[in-house]
Amino acid sequence: MTESTRGRPTMKDVAAAAGVALKTVSRVVNDEPGVTPDTAGRVSAAIERLGYRRNESARVLRRGRTSSIGLVIEDVADPFYSGFGRAVEEVALGHGSLVLSGSSGEDPGRERELILTFCSRRVDGLIIVPSGTDHDYLRPELDAGIAAVFADRPGGPGPGPGTGTGTGTGTGTRSDSDSDSGSGSGSGPGRDAGSCDTVLCDNAGGAYAGVRHLIRHGHRRVAFVGDRASIFTSGERLRGYRRALEEAGLRFDASLVSTGPAEEAGSALTRMLVGGDPPTAVFTGNGRITVAVLRAGHRQALVGFDDFELADLLVPGVTVVAQDPAGLGRTAAELLFRRLSGDRGAPEWIELPTRLVPRGSGELPP
Amino acid sequence: MTESTRGRPTMKDVAAAAGVALKTVSRVVNDEPGVTPDTAGRVSAAIERLGYRRNESARVLRRGRTSSIGLVIEDVADPFYSGFGRAVEEVALGHGSLVLSGSSGEDPGRERELILTFCSRRVDGLIIVPSGTDHDYLRPELDAGIAAVFADRPGGPGPGPGTGTGTGTGTGTRSDSDSDSGSGSGSGPGRDAGSCDTVLCDNAGGAYAGVRHLIRHGHRRVAFVGDRASIFTSGERLRGYRRALEEAGLRFDASLVSTGPAEEAGSALTRMLVGGDPPTAVFTGNGRITVAVLRAGHRQALVGFDDFELADLLVPGVTVVAQDPAGLGRTAAELLFRRLSGDRGAPEWIELPTRLVPRGSGELPP
């Protein structure tokens, strides 16, 4: 049925069908000026008739830019990351770009593989929520001009982010005196780490505000149940926790701190509660852990990092430190597209504020 | 620092660096046989040194296959679709394929645009959760050999699915006598519609089982609060609702049925409850509506279509008819890849069973 041999019609086929030169078809397809309406009409008709669609691969090969970006997140099915991804998609769309996305599943090997696959496809840029810490393999890509923005956690090649020491002690060696606002955090963590664009939320500041909230409601024994200490955000939030204790003149008690995968959060808290001098309140380090703790049946005072759907419908409502996943995604994507349009300024380090949402669980007395 | 002029090194650069012909590099890169270990080693070293990465666009242009598929869903941030997407991604990965995904936002125009963009990028196949009903623009693509699987709702070009009439009456004109199992649904809806591969869940059967569950717990006035009737799944679920009433010898009462966007669900139900002879139980047509109804403060007997996180933590737990988003995604993707590897069998129509999960709200007495 088609004029061409078989398979998809090409510009050549359209040109033949319309009785013009190939380049004229190209002009019409790309809305380039300098074609009489009459000719353009004939070409358009042929395009319509043949069901012609420009072959993007050929175009990319010729032009060098793919108009696509790669997005690597931990899990596209996680509500936090899917909100993040949606925002990225929206910004990309506005820039005429497509999004290739993939889940790293918190596996550095898979992350690497995904990123290199994206690079093979010559994405114009990358937005990465890093799970690995060693991104030296990105060097050639960055040198070749691929833009990269790290989001949610720092990353990138170079001296290495060196976040967390892998022990449970966190990174709370700084004794900075941040403002009292709870959202401003002042100097961040290892900012010198790498020199890549980075967009984070104010993890330490958010945790600080959440724990302070519990303390202000009369609690003096506040537990911290967080994710594995090796995860950047986890360490930062622990740092905020310690700062809030310190500021209130409360002693840091390692027996009230637990870091580990969400599956173990419930039992970890149970152990604390049956011990002597148990905590009267809990601060949970992320949404999964909050849910795990609730599911384990704990009902004492609680503030959780991360908002989640239905937090308001539980009884009592769950007080949270809300991040803005969409804001994070939007900011990262906008920064990336700024780079893609030629901004060669110094690497940026952006921290978005968090917001304390009181709903009941965080206002319970000791 | 690179041997080449600037920009990314090419096979040519690698060949020059290794002192071999371009084709030899190609052989090494693609693991083709017939290269001595010695030569291969030299080539590999050059690849490593230059940071060479195969240009996929050029490869695609030459070979014709992109090893990528397009995924169009309503919203990547919706938990149902993100679980679905994750499963698709997983299957694609197993087949060495990448996933281009985009959100249609329930807008047929945007859906069309996305799909055509994907086709321009010469995806090998498409998985589409259609929001539009007119897919005639897909004809040239399908003729050109792009495989397409419709998921969650039927679609495709041709006679048109013609699902729903746009009124609130649903499509309950069939009086088929399905099995009593609640999951088997027997003959589906307009199966003749289009002739594309389709993977759905058993919407009518699931709704039937849910409503029957309420009736068995003594309810004789059961409301149906569903999404817009124009949406395929909505009509199907209404069909199941009617069948359950019919089977129990209960009269269908239009004043107990509401279809419309989730934002209006709460007030719609309120209106029913303040009327004469109010319902004692509610069946909600999807997850968003279930949450909307709960948020509006309704606490009578309730069974909802779609499971959602924390349904078990609410008091009482929310009884649901659970779909399997991941199963849907996996099935659709596996079918697609079966087509891509040459299966030219008749279009398939697959319905996955649903599962009733009692948690308390559906077992409340009238």
Added chain:
DNA sequence: TTGAAAGCGCTAACAA
């Protein structure tokens, strides 16, 4: 085992 040449479908540069 290795290499040379052609060409995938398009755009950029330069005629006519």
Added chain:
DNA sequence: TTGTTAGCGCTTTCAA
């Protein structure tokens, strides 16, 4: 306004 030519980086075919 329209057309011609070269070549993007790779794989395919055929030859050495």
